[in-house]
Amino acid sequence: MISFWRSQATSLISSTADFGLFGFLFSLLAVNYVLASALGNVAGAIVSFYLGRNWSFKSQDGNVSSQAIKYAITSFSSLGINSVGIYLLTENSSLTPGYSKIIIALFVGVTFNFFMFRYFVFKK
Numbered sequence: 001m002i003s004f005w006r007s008q009a010t011s012l013i014s015s016t017a018d019f020g021l022f023g024f025l026f027s028l029l030a031v032n033y034v035l036a037s038a039l040g041n042v043a044g045a046i047v048s049f050y051l052g053r054n055w056s057f058k059s060q061d062g063n064v065s066s067q068a069i070k071y072a073i074t075s076f077s078s079l080g081i082n083s084v085g086i087y088l089l090t091e092n093s094s095l096t097p098g099y100s101k102i103i104i105a106l107f108v109g110v111t112f113n114f115f116m117f118r119y120f121v122f123k124k
Contacts, residue, residue, distance in 0.1 A: 003118060006056040010048055011109050018044030022101060033097035037086050038079055045075040048117075057122035067121055074116040081108050 022040035025031040031039075049071050053059050059067065085104035090097050 003057050004114065007052065007114050007117065010051040010056045011113070013051060014044040014048035015105060015109075017047045018105070019101070023098070026097065033090070034083055034087055037097070037101055038083050041075070041079045041082055045071070045079075049075075052117055052122060057118065059122040062122065070121040071117075074113070074121055077116075078108055078113055081112060 018040040020040075021043045022036050025036035025039060026033050049068070052071075053062075053064070053067060082101075082104055085108065086097060086100045089095060089100040089104060093100070095103070
């Protein structure tokens with residue numbers, strides 16, 4: 001349970017990086033919302049890998065290269081799910097891209113990311 005709660009805290013921190021970059025690119029630089037979302041996901045993934053390995057799952061003794069490859073696979077899968085999800089929700093509802101991103105990020109984080117990180121990327 002400790003790793004779950006630490007993972008949620010890590011998710012909050014990495015989501016701050018993700019949403020911060022998304023907001024900056026989309027709102028201030030007028031970058032397309034799907035591209036801004038994808039770039040935000042990449043920034044969040046970098047923060048998440050570092051914190052996940054060193055704090056959430058305390059998996060520093062694992063092979064960092066192997067973990068990084070597994071993390072990249074998981075993150076690109078998550079990026080795809082997030083990007084398709086934000087597009088579908090925005091285009092098929094009256095929600096703005098920002099609200100769509102929040103809903104999709106929460107859904108993907110709880111139903112996909114935690115389990116992949118815990119049992120695939122940082123497993124002991």
